[in-house]
Amino acid sequence: MGRDSAAVSDPTWHRGRGRLRRWLAAWLPDTDWSDEFFEELDRDLARRAATKPGLGLTFWYLRQLLSPSTIGFVRASRARQQARWHAMGHARLATGLLQDLRQACRGLARDPWMAVLVVMTLAVGIGSVAAMVGLGQRLFLSGPPHVVASERVQRVFLTFDDAGGRRTSAWLPFNTAVAIRDSVDGFDGAAMYRRAEELADFGGRVRQVSMNAVDGHYFAVLGAQAAAGRFIADDDATDVLVLSERVAVEEFGSETAALGQTVRLGEYIGNVIGVAPAGFAGPDLDRVDAWRPLDVGAATGRNWWLFGRLAPTSETTRATAEAQAIHEAVDPGQFFQWARKGRVGMAGVHDDPTGERAAETSIAALLLGVVALVLVISWVNVLNLLFARVARRQGEVLVRLALGIGRWRLARLMLTESLLLSLLGGLASLPVAYGEGALVRNVLLPGVAWESAAIDTNLMLVTFLAVLISGVLLGLLPARHAHRADLSGGLSEARQGPSGSRARLQTVLVTSQIMLSAAMLLCAGLFVKSFWTMRVTDLGVDASVVHVANLRSLDAALGGGGDDEEARYVQALNALRRTQGGGDGGREVALAVGLPFITNFSMSVHVDGVEEIPQLHGGGPFISAVSGGYFEVIGTEIVRGEGISESDVATGARVTVIGESTARTLWPASDPIGQCARIGGPEAACYRVVGIAEDVNRQGYREPPSLQFYLPIGSSRAFRGPSLLVRSTRSGGAYESALAAEISSAVAGIDFIEVRRLDTFLDPEIRPWKLGAVMLTMVSALAMVMSLAGVFGVLSYVVAQRRREIGVRMALGATSRSIRGIVLRKGLVSGLVGVFLGFAAVLAGSRALAPLLFETGVADPLVMTTTGIGLVMAAVLACLLPATQAARVDPVTSLRAEP
Amino acid sequence: MSLGDLQNLTILAVAQLGPEAVARQVRELLAQRVGREVAVPTIFVTLTRLEDQGLLKSVEGDHPERGGRRRRIFSVTEKGWAAVQATRAASERLWEGIAPQ
Structure with missing residues (x-):
């Protein structure tokens, strides 16, 4: 016992013994007396090891002490267990699977880092x-929620071909919309609606809601069912209201509690007759909070959105032709003559109201493709x-085969292992999916x-499917490999490193990984550049430092206080001016009616001596009524003359x-200065031009120049409902x-x-580009890290396998430097080839990618150079550690280590 | 049934040890009384095979030592007795007529 304890006090012994035990456990079936066997083995080894003091009691030494009969015992135990399984008959498969699972767990536990990396x-x-x-x-995959057979629902819009190219408008004049709605035989039904932001009063709680005014066909054509109560029907009086599930729950506690409540929506007062199911937004993507019947009296003077459901026997082309004929026959009315130039078009509901495929949809499709690539990577x-693991475990596989394990069983074991890994990966993926989903949504x-x-x-x-596919795919190749393992050939390979074919396969795998991540990084770079280009686009206004205050009162909305509203804004303007310098060192405030990106007012403008003023592609003339200081506050430069002053x-x-452009x-x-423009028509008063301001984008980022006029606020009674502008570099909630x-x-x-x-x-x-830039950057960065980890892992493995070869080279006179060069070159070549192929793939797909970018070419030299150099450098970095390891190989040790 | 030498000795050792017939004791007895050093795995293999052949049977024992593991306690079956006796008889028959050297 004394000698035993001498050995047992040696920490090397403990480590070696633990390893030995795990080593044996991997082969030995878990029988009821393997524990006793290990204990005896332990005692025996301790005794024998203690008789040879001075030798390190390492795993390798202990393993040498094992007699060949150990293997005999292991083999006998296995045979015994297999006999027992046979005896158990039906229970055999289940036990076998359980056994596989246990073995797989053990196998993974022995290689925890690999398991963590894979998971x-x-x-x-x-x-x-x-x-x-x-x-x-x-x-884009499934239609709008709760819309029945949404692929048969078509939006109707107008397209205009003019010198500036094709332009589409979702707006249809009332007369045209009604005629198409009621007379197209190709439709089973059609409905019109329009969207507005309204102030809603829920019994004292006031909030802004997104409201749709809809006709009586709207819900029926969509085929939606109310979650509570009923939807608006054709014969409904104009005092009813449908709320979204979200608003009903937030304001009244539950869907049914909302029924019968009275809600004021701007000037409209309605009783809640129904609640829409969660997520229902009609044919649109954006959230809708409430639906009210359209007011026919006010409806005729407005433009409407229209959609129809194709009749079972009808086709889009037929319905479009019918609608076009109706459009040509119907007089749109005095103020809607512009619509006559348009042609009717139709498109599915996945497209946005203008009939163009929504940029979000295209980018989401791109992202889906990209993440599929991530999964492939x-x-x-x-x-x-x-x-690498199979190769490392070559010895183990061979021992298993020598012990009489069936080849199919071995393959099954590998498959179990990969399924287990995928399952763990699937579990770990849920937080990833949740995080990414929440990021995108919120x-x-x-x-x-x-x-x-x-x-x-x-x-x-989807996760479960991905897990299953991953498990089978990842199990099959190594399993096939194991299945074909050849005892004699395998033994020599295990000693000499990977055979040519597998080394090639690994190089191909690594290169393709780099190729995929190069392609993704390039796309990400292009999106970031698009996003950036958009952000720095000169809009003519400093949109990022101007705050717009929208002051609203229910009374004003009821139509009682137009003048009140003006007065309130002036009061607010003065109040803010009084506190100037209070918070942020000189506050600049102004009022304006008609602001870029929010509200655009248009009136006819007449210039004496000109029959009809020319039109610009950007539209207009857009007219804003502004207070003094407006140009300073909003950041529009006066290029000549002067702005509108307080006086x-x-x-x-x-x-x-x-x-x-107007000038x-x-x-x-x-010289335009001093000229006269009659704003409002030929008989309107003459406004003298006093200054020229830089062009301002009126609707968004991409836009040709338009005609633009600024008047002093209050100079025309036509301009009501100002906005309050505050310029401040501070921002945030x-x-x-x-x-x-x-x-x-x-x-x-x-x-x-x-x-x-x-x-x-x-x-x-900007949302789609932001979505693309953020998601692509995130996902491709992940892909790059994964690929580099792959490069690193494979090269480390290759270095470990070729240790002996490197030792021989060094013994023959190779320097550390040249050895490092060999490894680095391998990584560099993979990197360069991968980047080249990846870029080539992106360029090949440029036709699909180009429309998604904003003023950025697919072959953008800056983006290409940056991502290319970055990726190659990162690949070289990933090679550096394996290269250094290789250069540090000591020829004497490496040659002695292998038999 | 004819038994190998080690099998024969193992059955006899189990019989000798009675309720203490666990793998370790069998191995130690063989070392002390017969002077035969048997490797640990060998004794386990032998005991397992004898049990498979129905010459020995085993039960899960209590903890013979404080803190020790549960051990398998072997005993000789009828068939086992018959086998050792047959081996002994065979051996004795051959010994008959051999003059002591």
Whole structure:
């Protein structure tokens, strides 16, 4: 016992013994007396090891001490267990599977880092795919929620071909919309609606809601069913209202509690007759909070959106032709003659109201493709790791085969292992999917009506499928390899390193990984550049430092206080001017009617001596009525002359400031300053041009120049409903609510204040690029890290396998430097080839990619150079450690280590 | 049934040890009384095979030592007795008529 304890006190002994035990356990079936066997073996080894003091009691030494009969025992135990399984008959398979599972767990536990790497890689791949499928499902895979057979629902719009190219408009004049709705035989039914933001009063709680005014066919054509109560029907009186599930629950506690309640929506008062199911937004993507019947009296003077359901026997082309014929026959009315130039078009509901495929949809489809690539990369990566592992376990596989394990059983074992890994990866992917889903929903697509939570049964199903596919795919190759393992050949290979074919396969795998991530990184770079180009586009206004305050009162909305409203704004303006310098060192405030990106007013403009003023592709003439200081506040530069001053407003001077393009178009030959523009028609008063301002984008980022006029506010009674502008470099929710609080305390009779930065009105336009840039960058960065981990893993493995060869080279006179060069070259070549192929793939797909980019070419030299150099450098970095390891190989040790 | 030498000795050792017939004791007895050093796995294999052949049977024992593991306690079956006796008889028949050297 004394000698035993001498050995047992040696820490090397403990380690070696533990390893030995695990080594044996991997082969030995878990029989009822393997424990006793180990204990005896332990005692015996301790005794024998202690008789040879001075020798390190390492695993290898202990293993040498094992007699050949150990193997005999292991083999006998296995035979015994197999006999028992035979005896058990039916229970055999189940026990076998359980056994496999236990073995697989043990196998993974022996290689924990590999297992963690594989699980994480799979988690990212599977999680991203699941999240994007969730996104794609809402945007383009399945139709709008709760719409029956949405592929038969077609939007109707007008297209205009003019010198500036094709332009589409979702707006149809009332007469045209009604005629098409009621007379197209190709439709089973059609409905018209329009969307507006309204102030809603829920028994004292005031909030802004997104409201659709719909006709009586709207819900019937969509085929939706109410979650509670009923929907608006054709014969409904104009005092009914349908709420969304979200608003009903938030305001009244439950869907049924909302029924029968009275809600004021702007000037409209309605009783809630129904609640829409969660996620229902009609044919649109964006959230809708309430639906009210359209008011026929006011409807005729407005434009409408129209959609129809194709009759079972009808086709889009037939319905379009019929609608076109009706459009040509119907008089759109006095103010809608512009519509006559348009042709009727139709498109499915996945497209946005203008009939163009929504950019979100295209980018979501791209993202889905990209994350599918990520999954492929993660598979390739995992395959690499598994191959390296199979090679490392060659000895073990051979021992198993020598012990009489069936080849099929061995393959099954490998398959079990990969299924287990995929399952763990699938579990770990759920938080990834949830995180990515939540990011997309809350940050990138906040306005979209989501039907379900970020993780739902569909997502679980996708995850499960991905797990199954991953498990089988990743198990089959190594299993096939194991199945074909050849005792004699395998033994020599295990000693000499990977055979040519497998080394080639690994190189191909690594190169293809780099290729895929190069392609993704390039796409990401292009999107980032598009996004950036968009952000720095000169809009003519400083949209990122201007806040727009929207002051609203229910009384004004009821039509009682047009003048009140003006007065309130002036009061707020003065209050803010009084506190100037209070918070942020000189506050600049102004009022305007007609703001870029929010409201555009158009009137006819007449210039004496010109029959009809020319039109510009950007539209217009857009007219804004502004207070003094407007140009300074909003950041529009006056290029000549002067802006609208306080005294102009006070005296009601008939002066105007025009845009640069306007000046060039209307007075190409003469000096515009001092000229006269009749705003409102040939008989209107003459406004003298006093200044020229730089051109301003009126609708969004991409836009040709338009005709633009600025008048002093109050000079024309036509311009009502001003906005309050505050210029401040401060922003964020806290600043905006502080500003709102300050205004509401200074101004009486305000029920609702919303302060928003001007550029947030552009968000819907920039959203797809933001989505693309953020998601692509994130996902491709993940892919790059995965690929580099793959490069690193494979090269480390190759170095480990070729240790002996490197030793021989060094013994023959190779320097550390040249050895390092060999490894680095291998990585560099893979990197360069991968980057080249990846870029080539992107360029090949440029036709599909180009429309998704904003003023950025697919072959953008800056983006290409940056991503290319970055990726190659990262690949070299990933090779550096294996290269250094290789250079440090000691020829003496490496040659002695191998038999 | 004819038994190998080690099998024969193992059955006899199990019989000798009675309720203490666990793998370790069998191995130690063989070492002390017969002077035969048997490797650990060998004794396990032998005991397992004898049990498979129905010459020995085993039960899960209590903890013979404080803190020790549960051990398998072997005993000789009828068939086992018959086998050792047959081996002994065979051996004795051959010994008959051999003059002691």
